[in-house]
Amino acid sequence: MQDAPQLGRQNTAAPAIELRGISKAFGPVQANKDISISVERGAIHGIVGENGAGKSTLMSILYGFYKADAGEIFIGGERTAIPDSQAAISAGIGMVHQHFKLVENFTVLENVVLGAEDGALLRPSLAKARKLLTELAKEYELNVDPDALIENLSVGHQQRVEILKALYRHADILILDEPTGVLTPAEADHLFRILRNLKNEGKTIILITHKLREIMDVTDTVSVMRRGEMKGTIKTADTSPEDLAERMVGRKVLLQVDKTPAKPGKSVLEVKDLRVTDSKGVVRLKGISFDVRAGEILGIAGVSGNGQSELLEVLGGFETATGDIHINGHPIDLTGKFSDGQSRRAQGIAHVPEDRQREGLIMDFMAWENIAFGYHNDPAYNKNVLLMDNAAIRADTEGKMERFDVRPPNPRLQAKNFSGGNQQKIVLAREIERNPDLLLVGQPTRGVDIGAIEFIHQQIVALRDQGKAILLVSVELEEIMSLSDRIAVMFDGQIMGERLPGETDEKELGLLMAGMNGKAA
Amino acid sequence: MDKMPKWADVLLIPFINLLLAFILSGLVILAIGKDPLVAIKTMVEGSFGSTNAWGYTLYYATNYIFTGLAVAIAFHARMFNIGGEGQAAIGGLGVALVCLAVDWPHWTLALPAATIGAAIFGAGWALIPAYLQARRGSHIVITTIMFNFISAALMGYLLVNALKEPGNMAAETRDFPAGAHLPSFHEMLAPFGIEFSKHAPANISFLLALLCCFLFWVLIWRTRLGFAIRSFGHSETAARYAGISPTKIIMISMMISGALAGLMAINNVMGESERLILNSVEGAGFIGIAVALMGRSHPVGVFLAALLFGFLTQGGAELQLWENIPRELVVVIQALVILFTGALDNMVRAPVERLFLKFKKRVA
Amino acid sequence: MDFLTLIQILDSAVRLATPLLLACLAGLFSERGGIFDIGLEGKMLAAAMLSASVAAVTGNVWLGMFAGVGISILLALLHGLASITFRGDQLISGVAINFLAAGLTVVIGQSWFGLGGRTPSLMGEGRFKSLEWPLTETLEGIPIAGPLYSELISGHTFLVYVALLAVPASWFILFRTRFGLRLRAVGENPAAVDTAGISVVRLRYAAVAICGVLCGLAGVYLATGLAAGFVKDMTAGRGFIALAALIFAKWRPWHAMGACMLFGVLEALSNRYQSIEAPTYIIVAILIVMAAGLVWSSRKSLLDLAVLGGVAFLLVTVGTVSLFSSGLFGQTAIPGQFIQALPYILTVVILAGFVGKATPPRAGGEPYVKER
């Protein structure tokens, strides 16, 4: 099916895609302003920009998901109207969205055929898709169990399904919106191998990412967007991460974390033989033990889904477990009967959850309400036993927003109206300024632009330097390596080993993350 | 950031919606061969034209405020309490038991006691659905629907067998003692020299309803419990992260919801009929759903929507009385009002928003 | 209970379950497509009214059926207009449709027939006849299978068989066809459907239209199959029961049939055994066992103890009262109201005890909004 000649309609000399003068406003927000861009055939083209720069919007317009207010689209040199995704698909465009568009309780196969079925009955379509899927899987190393439910797949596999969906529809042009935000380094490498394969097949790829290293590694050309405007396109070979960062943010950015060696103090968190079984009866944590001391950052590396989330949930007080946890030498209740998120906070634990949109924030609440969220029992936020002191919370919020450079600094704006990076800053402001003994941080920079990453990393290190204990969970090896004072690697509910950042490298950690325990832990 | 000014949002759009609903109602009236202008005049005069008219309008509005608030508070915790009908009926039982148990010397004593009785009984009727939702995940919509039917059976049994006054044809309790009589608007306003109709059923429970609106607002937007309820309503996962117990919120918000529905009985049972009769709720529990939805679960909105439905009920009665228009026409008008102000809101909102945006751009 | 009684009760259950089943499947299509519908009641009512009116005027039940289904589809499309096109609140729209139907059926019926919303009684070809299956008389003599065939299977109206066939048909459409796959997807994640190049709007309109057809049939059956004409408010809450059955069935066709049959059987039982007496000691014993069971199962937490213990206390109180009023070995008449409420009580008990949590289609109730 791949060699089915679809090239006839295209002029090989013309750029694969050319956008001219695209503008798009969401109500009062001008997401794209008069954007023009052109992508050569068979190229991997990167797009970078801060959160909210309008990257996703631009690509969604190209994919027919949004309608542009103005502008023209040329595919293979021909002016093409893309009123809906159907038109984009038949123009040979496939897209892997930033937030996956999969039906969670459907199988892989069902998701792949959805919208591309062959006839009114499902069975033949599914059978055919199953065959093609095996071929595609072989051709591009895209292995997934066709009968698995999406909700049971890791994000990496879910992403493969998204790519398979596009290939199944004969996409010549593949758009990937922040594909590596949730992948492990190994998975990301795998993805890039696939992308190169696709490129060699003559396909055109547009890659949006916040990770400049990836841009440098795989793209041929790169475009920079800022505040809804296109700031120019350059050959990747002619630029550097520092240069790109500066073009994106409009100032110089420190790409390396600047930190002094840790001065660990007394032990703040001691975990012994922690076990968790989830509601479906699956054992998620198989007896893990570790400790974190004052003034140090313990980084927990691992592919997501290996128990890190459960660990954070137990420590945060909203998952039950067996075993022993001591905070500052005091045991804490793990049965959920006498403790919850509230009592954990009282014990000096602050928690930046992995999923800010589902856990850390209430998207419909205003910023000031989110600042009080979880700390609504704090006497400073309450006038008396009955009434909350909303004015005090708002005043506090204004201060926090200023110190954490949240933009726009408006306490009455709803959380959903902030960009991802700024949402994360609100959560951090709330948790870090509590001055906790122990800070739990999950995926602090997921989907966050480099300007904000720099700031967030500085805040975490600063807290450590005040002598606080920090437990950092991240799938981002680079982040783990540069922030942690010690690194523990989790696999399948167990800790595979502990390493010091100076004495290990990504390769060794990668092996541990895959469950291969080279040296004894 | 805003697409249009707040006044347009809270006043202009509902006004256009209502206008559309009334125009369509007018067409229906025309279709059955009556004069819509006379009809609207009759309705307005009949519900606002005299103190007697006001007395009826506010009486119905009071009922709807209570049931509307009941549905609204459950909505804030993202629960759909269809059981207002049953909870209000059982609240009536509570009121009746309190009022009949003691020969009350004065309403100032009877009212607090009956209020507690109504609230406890109403809350008690919401208790089991709430518990089953919290503990067993049994869908609150089914259980509250079932509890409406069960309450009807229970009330039927009690009124026919246990509480009925012997020799009375009607399935109703005996009259409450005179000391349990609540001051009507006439009695309340007479000392201020205001002559309010003696015979209108509006009574002091209207003030109780206003108080509940205010307390509702304080609870939801000014207290920690309200904060927790809203948090849970917006996101259960986030609430768990924040240490807000789902069980606790479900139980508490449903109990408050049941209590508010039960309080309606102060108005219709204690204030109006002064005895407990069969089917005393008369669908106010269901109208409460519409009121809460139209009022966007905000007490001010609930108050205004309740007033609107009070107007429709009373105006509709007048329509029937003087114009011989079938009483079900009022239900049609209610339906159109709900449809246009609630469900078809965006039909009007989107174009108006675009107009404002255009206007703003031109100014800018 | 002898075999014939059982057959008769089941027979009655089938008739009572049919309107529920049709309405329940109607709701199933709509909600699987992501549009919640509490307006089932209203659509049924309107269909019942119009079908009876047309059948009464023309004397032709088939014309009546088309008219009934037609009005139900119209109301369904109104619901679609509000909740799909204008992204309104689906609950509000459903409530509005219920009110609209309750009012309009009477207003219009009154101006047509002057009978206060009632239609004239349907006669002859104006209503659906029971279909007698071949060989009923011959086979009646065979034990067990005979009565089963001639009483239970044969002798229902056309729409009963339609309803029963609608169950496998719904299952097939939902789980074995392209349309079904897309429909389920649009109820779970409309964005996935949209990016796959399929129109969310069109799919959802199709879902509500199917809902309209089935709901219409439910109403038609009430007025022209079970009864012979329309009486105001004749749906009597069946739309809500259908909704409950839908949740009960967790949005699955075969389960929907099970849930509706359960309601049917419970109602048939309570119709049949409305006034019964039992020896007091048996009643007291049952109450005490139930109370003990509740207390026993509430050891876990204070909340359980408070609620279940409270219910147990009520049961014991009832037992004590009946003991005092009739003596241990006397007969206690179980109140008719209790028997009438029993289907609803048992629903709650079954739901709490055996069914557990029901998760609706994930995108249900939320309008699909691409651009904020």
Add this chain to the structure above:
Amino acid sequence: DPAIIFDLGGKFDKSFNEAAFTGATRWAEETGGQFREVELQSEAQREQALRRFAESGSNPIVMAGFAFASALETVAPDFPDTKFVIIDMVVDQPNVRSVVFNEHEGSYLVGLLAGMASKTGTVGFVGGMDIPLISKFACGYVQGVKAANPDANVIQNMTGTTPSAWNDPVKGGELTRAQISQGADVVYAAAGGTGLGVLQTAADEGIFSIGVDSNQNHLHPGSVLTSMTKRVDVAVYNAFTEGADLETGFNVLGLSNDGVGYALDEHNDALLNDEMRAAVDAAKAQIISGEISVHDYMSDESCPVM
């Protein structure tokens, strides 16, 4: 002008409201007069409607239904020059006429006919809701059945517990089928609109039914055995005819003054044989003369035969 207020069931309830409406209409047709009318929607409107009509000068004002009693108690003294007529209830005021019916006597007669017509010895009763008024019907009916056949079995069902119990012909039909399957071959319906379903099903299943309030024999000729007529229409008609100077006081309508009875017309002429006619006429005479006393459920709220 006279005025009439219908109860919550509405004037087309196939029951006493409708009968009242019939009486008022007959008066209007015969005299060419006009009358005011209103159907209540809520309890609170009872007093409101009474006052509004009284204030606007309507006289007399008739109300159909016992539930008006307490409203009338408070309103009547305020309008001493207006005459009020309440049906089904006694209100002791100088300007009020209270009309009550001996439904138990009428029910006794149709019960007698049911007992005689039944071949199986089992007959049925379908009531709307379990309220005292319906028990009054049921108790009279059972006494009549037992008088015809002391061994007869009477199956009793109530339709429901919510107001929709009066408007649920589907359920009425199902209850009838349940009774038929238990052997009933005559069913008496006292359930408003629900009764339509009872009569229909009885006709479909080929058994007898008995209508209520107005003469329902014509609904299914050959199947409706008879109807227990309660001449609310006569009460209203009379009140309207007597006009503003009607006599107030207590007014019992029973067998003796044809306030209640059983319906015999061309539709059921063939159904009642001579023996039945003789028996029922005899019973009627005996009741009027006091030889037979039919127990009134409302007298002590119990029924000796149930």
